[in-house]
Amino acid sequence: MDTAFREHASALLQFLRRKASPQEAPDLVQEVFARAAGSAQRHSLVNPGGFLRRIAQNLLIDRSRKVHRHGAPEVSFCEERDFVTPPQQEWSMEAADLMSLYEAAVDSMSPKTREVFLMHRVDELTYREIHEHLGISVATVEYHMMKALAHIAQAVDYNR
Structure with missing residues (x-):
């Protein structure tokens, strides 16, 4: 044998x-x-x-x-259906973690930078509208936006 x-x-x-x-x-x-x-x-x-x-x-x-x-059916493994943790669940958890990091980063910005950032991203105002509303130059609005985006990027990258 x-x-x-x-x-x-x-x-x-x-x-x-x-x-x-x-x-x-x-x-x-x-x-x-x-x-x-x-x-x-x-x-x-x-x-x-x-x-x-x-x-x-x-x-x-x-x-x-x-x-x-x-009458036993043949059982096969389907990764999308039988995966221990469905990818969508994992992605949802990662999205929630990312959102927490984002919110913490926004909360930790200086008051003026946070105000400019939220006016642009949440209220969807243009740089010119923010300039008119706050009485600061468009260049200063751009400065605060760059500062806010860099702060968020640093906070997210640091914690990942």
């Missing part, structure tokens, strides 16, 4: 991968050799490869009959 295993295991594995699922094939090869080792014919084989292939075919037939008899 040792010689038969070395000579025929890889061909048997390829055969079973085509006929059954690739994940089950190695286990099925072991089952084939276990059945062959228990066979009374194992000592007088003329064609060991054919003998092993016949055992593999019979094993597949037995498994098919068992599934049909018991």
Whole structure:
């Protein structure tokens, strides 16, 4: 059986991968050799490869009959459906963490920079409208926006 295993295991594995699922094939090869080792014919084989292939075919037939008899559906793994933590859940958690970092960064800005930033991003005012509303130059609005964006980027990058 040792010689038969070395000579025929890889061909048997390829055969079973085509006929059954690739994940089950190695286990099925072991089952084939276990059945062959228990066979009374194992000592007088003329064609060991054919003998092993016949055992593999019979094993597949037995498994098919068992599934049909018991009505057990074949269970397969679907990564999108069966993943331990769905990617969307992980992304939602990361988004919540990122939002917390963002809010903390906005809260820690100087009052004037925070006011300019929120007027532009939340109230959707243009730089010119902020300039008119606060009585500061457009260049100063740009300065506060660059300062706010750099502060947020630093806070987010630092905590990740």
